[in-house]
Amino acid sequence: MSMDIQVSSVGVEFSDTVALDGIDLSLAGDRIHGLLGRNGAGKSTLLSVMAGFRKPTAGEVFLDGMPVFENPNAMSQMCLIREVPDTLDASEKVSETLALTRRMRPSWDETLARDLLDRLDLDTGKKLGSLSRGKRAALGVVIGMATRAPVTMFDESYLGLDAPSRYVFYGAVLADFMERPRTFVISTHLIEEVASLFEEVTIIHRGRLLLQESADELTESGAEVVGPADIVDRFVADHTILASRSLGSTKAVTTTAPLDETWRRSAREGGLEVRPVPLQDLFIHLTGRGADDG
Amino acid sequence: MFDEDKPIYRQIAEGIERDILTGVLDADEKVMSTNEYAAFYRINPATVGKAFQQLVDRGVLYKRRGIGMFVDAGALELLRKEHRRRFPADIIGPLLAEARAIGLSVGEVIEEIERIAPKEIQ
Amino acid sequence: MTASNDPRQWGLAGYLLSGFSAFAGLMAVPLFLVTMAIAFLIDRIGTLEQSIWEWASLLVRFYALAIVLHVVKTHFPLHLAHGGTRRQFLGQLTLFVVAHGAVLAGLTTLGFWLESMVSNLAGWSTPTSSYAYFDSGTDVVAVASTFMVLFVVWGAATALGAVSRYRHRDAGGLGVVAGVLMVMAVESSFGDGFLFLGFIGRFVTLDQWSIGVSVAIGVALALLATFVTWLVGRNLNVKNPAEM
Numbered sequence: 001m002s003m004d005i006q007v008s009s010v011g012v013e014f015s016d017t018v019a020l021d022g023i024d025l026s027l028a029g030d031r032i033h034g035l036l037g038r039n040g041a042g043k044s045t046l047l048s049v050m051a052g053f054r055k056p057t058a059g060e061v062f063l064d065g066m067p068v069f070e071n072p073n074a075m076s077q078m079c080l081i082r083e084v085p086d087t088l089d090a091s092e093k094v095s096e097t098l099a100l101t102r103r104m105r106p107s108w109d110e111t112l113a114r115d116l117l118d119r120l121d122l123d124t125g126k127k128l129g130s131l132s133r134g135k136r137a138a139l140g141v142v143i144g145m146a147t148r149a150p151v152t153m154f155d156e157s158y159l160g161l162d163a164p165s166r167y168v169f170y171g172a173v174l175a176d177f178m179e180r181p182r183t184f185v186i187s188t189h190l191i192e193e194v195a196s197l198f199e200e201v202t203i204i205h206r207g208r209l210l211l212q213e214s215a216d217e218l219t220e221s222g223a224e225v226v227g228p229a230d231i232v233d234r235f236v237a238d239h240t241i242l243a244s245r246s247l248g249s250t251k252a253v254t255t256t257a258p259l260d261e262t263w264r265r266s267a268r269e270g271g272l273e274v275r276p277v278p279l280q281d282l283f284i285h286l287t288g289r290g291a292d293d294g
Numbered sequence: 295m296f297d298e299d300k301p302i303y304r305q306i307a308e309g310i311e312r313d314i315l316t317g318v319l320d321a322d323e324k325v326m327s328t329n330e331y332a333a334f335y336r337i338n339p340a341t342v343g344k345a346f347q348q349l350v351d352r353g354v355l356y357k358r359r360g361i362g363m364f365v366d367a368g369a370l371e372l373l374r375k376e377h378r379r380r381f382p383a384d385i386i387g388p389l390l391a392e393a394r395a396i397g398l399s400v401g402e403v404i405e406e407i408e409r410i411a412p413k414e415i416q
Numbered sequence: 417m418t419a420s421n422d423p424r425q426w427g428l429a430g431y432l433l434s435g436f437s438a439f440a441g442l443m444a445v446p447l448f449l450v451t452m453a454i455a456f457l458i459d460r461i462g463t464l465e466q467s468i469w470e471w472a473s474l475l476v477r478f479y480a481l482a483i484v485l486h487v488v489k490t491h492f493p494l495h496l497a498h499g500g501t502r503r504q505f506l507g508q509l510t511l512f513v514v515a516h517g518a519v520l521a522g523l524t525t526l527g528f529w530l531e532s533m534v535s536n537l538a539g540w541s542t543p544t545s546s547y548a549y550f551d552s553g554t555d556v557v558a559v560a561s562t563f564m565v566l567f568v569v570w571g572a573a574t575a576l577g578a579v580s581r582y583r584h585r586d587a588g589g590l591g592v593v594a595g596v597l598m599v600m601a602v603e604s605s606f607g608d609g610f611l612f613l614g615f616i617g618r619f620v621t622l623d624q625w626s627i628g629v630s631v632a633i634g635v636a637l638a639l640l641a642t643f644v645t646w647l648v649g650r651n652l653n654v655k656n657p658a659e660m
Contacts, residue, residue: 032338044656053496053654070650076499084658086497089490103427104498149499170336178329178339196302196337216344219301269387276301 002029003064003077003150003183005050011058012045019045020056021207027185027200029064029150032177034198034215035187038287042207043187044082047155050185051080063151079105079149081157085140090129094139097128105147112176113146119168120161133160141169145176153185166190170197191280195219201279205287215279222277222285223264226252231270242277242285254285302337303345310349314369315377321370325355325363428495428504429511436483437519443479444523447472451527452534459540469531473524473563480520480567481574484513488578496654506579506649510642513571521563528559549606549627558627562606565634569602572641579645583652591648598637605630 007025011018020042027033037043048054050061052068052075060067063074087097102108117124120138131139137160144152158169173184174197188194201218203210213221222242225232229251236255243254254277267274277285300308313319328346332339346363349355354369366372377384393403448469455468487509495505532554534540550558573595580591605625 031340048654052501055651055653070501070503072501072504075496075501078499080497082656082658084656086493086654086657088494089486100494101498103431104495104500147498167336171333174332174336174338178332196335196341199338199340214340215338216301216303216341265383269383271391275299 002181004029005151005183005185006062006065007046007050007059008062009059010046010049010056010061012042012049012054013057018207020049020204023059023204023207023209025202025209025212027183027202029183030181031199032173032184032186032197034191034194034201035185035204036189036191036201036283037187037204037210039189041204041287043204044155046204047080047153047185047187051075051078051153053080077149078151078153079144079147080153080155081140081144082155083140083157083160084136085143085157087128087139090127092128093124094122094126094128094131095124097139098124098143101143101147105149107148109146109148112148113142116142116145116168116172119172120165134162134165137161138165141172145172148180148182151183151185153187155187156189159188159190166193170194173197191283192278195279203283203286210286218282219276219279222254222256222282224252224254224275224277224281225267225272226250226275227270227272231272235267235270235272242282254281302335303341303348306331306335306342306345307349310345311354311373314354314365315373319365321365321367323365324361325365327362428491428500428508429515432487432491432508432512433515433519436516440479440519440523444527447475448527448530451531455531455535455540456538459538464535464540467528467531469524469527472527476520476524477566477570480517480570483516484509484571484574485578487512488575488582492579492582492649493654493657502650502652506646509575509645510572513575514568517564517567517571520567521560524563524567525556525560529554529556549630561627561631565631565638566602566606568638569634569641570599572638572645573598576641576645576648579649579652582655583648591644594644595641598641602634602637605633 005025005027007023007027010020010023012020023046035043035047045054049056050068052061052070055069060069062068063077066074068074068078088100098113102110120141122135122138122142126135137158140157141154141161144154144157158166161169170193173186177184186194186197195215198215200212201215202212211218225236227250229246229249232251232253236253239255241253241255245252264274310319310325319325325346326334328339328342331337331342346355350357350363353366353372355363356366357363390400390403393400398406451468451472455464458464458468492505496502549555549562576598577588577592577595581588
């Protein structure tokens with residue numbers, strides 16, 4: 001049964017700031033969702049609210065139609081891992097915290113846990129207090145993956161991992177997703193590394209929902225056109241320009257033109273180079289200074 | 295792995311088309327599954343699925359439920375026709391533009407082609 | 417997996433209790449032996465005027481406090497992180513405070529009783545007690561009731577303070593103050609000021625009260641602490657461990 005998440009007019013206000021404002025969002029179950037946003041945009045707050053870690057000041061979150069907050073049926077289906085995992089005290093060992101997790105999570109997959117512990121080179125005999133940032137992140141990843149919660153969320157938890165370990169993580173997410181699909185929500189600012197994992201992308205900007213689209217459509221929604229300046233200008237005349245730079249008589253323009261075959265072909269015939277805009281660049285354009293108006 | 299030129303799913307689709315044209319994939323042969331592609335290229339299987347769906351829509355692949363994706367019997371002919379149609383714009387046009395840029399006349403280009411051709415057609 | 421099969425629903429109190437009871441039992445043995453050694457020495461040097469185990473019971477109170485504090489600080493966030501609800505945890509916490517209080521009360525009562533036996537056998541002078549309702553450890557019912565109520569109130573008051581502080585670092589101090597006041601009230605209702613916490617007992621005469629009244633006061637305080645803890649804890653945010 002796939003677990004759809006429904007975020008309904010959710011707002012979170014702190015004493016002096018508004019972290020989230022009127023978020024209406026629907027995350028389809030059994031997909032890998034990317035949650036993007038600048039630092040302070042509200043991603044972590046949104047994930048906390050979705051997991052029932054925080055009660056929103058306005059609105060509500062539903063999982064498969066059930067309200068989430070303080071609902072044992074809903075909260076038991078969710079797992080949110082942040083930069084540092086919730087564990088026992090620093091004097092306890094990794095193995096003890098894993099044993100406790102195993103007790104609390106009926107869906108725990110010991111085989112998957114052992115495999116990841118090995119591949120991430122995490123010694124279960126070590127004391128929690130002695131773990132480096134990278135190893136703590138690794139523990140968080142193991143817990144998140146092996147818990148096998150139908151809704152598994154990572155709030156930039158794997159950023160502490162070194163590059164090879166990060167790729168172990170991405171591979172583990174994909175492999176496990178294909179074997180036994182679950183809803184993944186992954187927030188990140190290392191966009192280019194993770195972009196190919198996402199089926200859907202949600203962008204939060206300044207506490208509001210900026211957009212939510214299929215990853216493929218998003219990457220197709222922009223194009224970079226490079227060539228002689230006058231020809232480029234003619235081609236992008238009717239489209240929104242996100243960015244532009246020049247080198248002599250050559251110009252490179254990023255535009256929100258659709259990247260369909262006919263348009264590309266005529267651009268190429270005209271002597272222009274047309275490339276898709278990487279998700280990271282799109283994200284930068286959409287959430288940069290100029291994007292704050294309106 | 296993937297060049298910057300095209301969206302990933304298009305590259306996968308074109309890769310399959312190329313395999314059909316070059317004979318790596320025969321008619322009614324099974325194509326690798328979405329999961330195999332996804333695992334190999336480390337991308338979301340939905341992206342691969344999109345590539346496959348486009349190929350099915352065009353008649354290049356067909357689906358057998360529960361088994362997988364197969365090369366359509368008419369795919370080779372279809373792709374050849376398509377590529378033949380696009381050959382002037384996609385290949386000859388850029389070739390002549392390049393020739394022009396470096397100062398080769400059309401006649402000189404044809405001479406070069408005739409010189410190389412016998413060696414190529416093995 | 418139905419809710420009734422869910423280990424989270426039933427297991428936490430039991431899990432914690434088994435671990436901590438075993439530990440308490442183990443600790444009780446050396447504590448008792450040391451207590452007896454001290455009593456023996458004092459009897460040798462001078463006169464034994466007071467039960468030494470009574471002093472030990474002071475340690476047991478702070479032990480009860482420390483354990484409940486640990487349970488809240490460590491297991492509350494963990495319970496929520498692993499898919500449990502606040503309601504579930506607070507329910508399990510209540511069960512734990514009562515059951516753990518019972519275990520500690522049992523050990524303490526046993527200590528008093530053994531002390532009386534040893535004292536009689538060794539011919540020590542009979543120690544007086546600063547507790548209102550019993551003089552010797554042989555009055556097992558009075559001893560057990562006293563300490564059951566005391567430890568439960570100490571536990572509930574600690575829970576209140578700990579949950580308050582978890583929810584709000586600074587304003588949570590109020591919860592701690594409330595807890596301290598509750599402890600002082602219950603101590604006063606059972607004692608006459610030997611233990612500094614019960615100093616109010618010096619001003620209030622307990623002669624007219626029966627043990628039933630004190631137990632009722634203790635139970636009321638425990639219920640109040642539980643209720644306020646519930647109010648404070650039912651909606652609190654799970655903190656980001658990276659920020660702690």
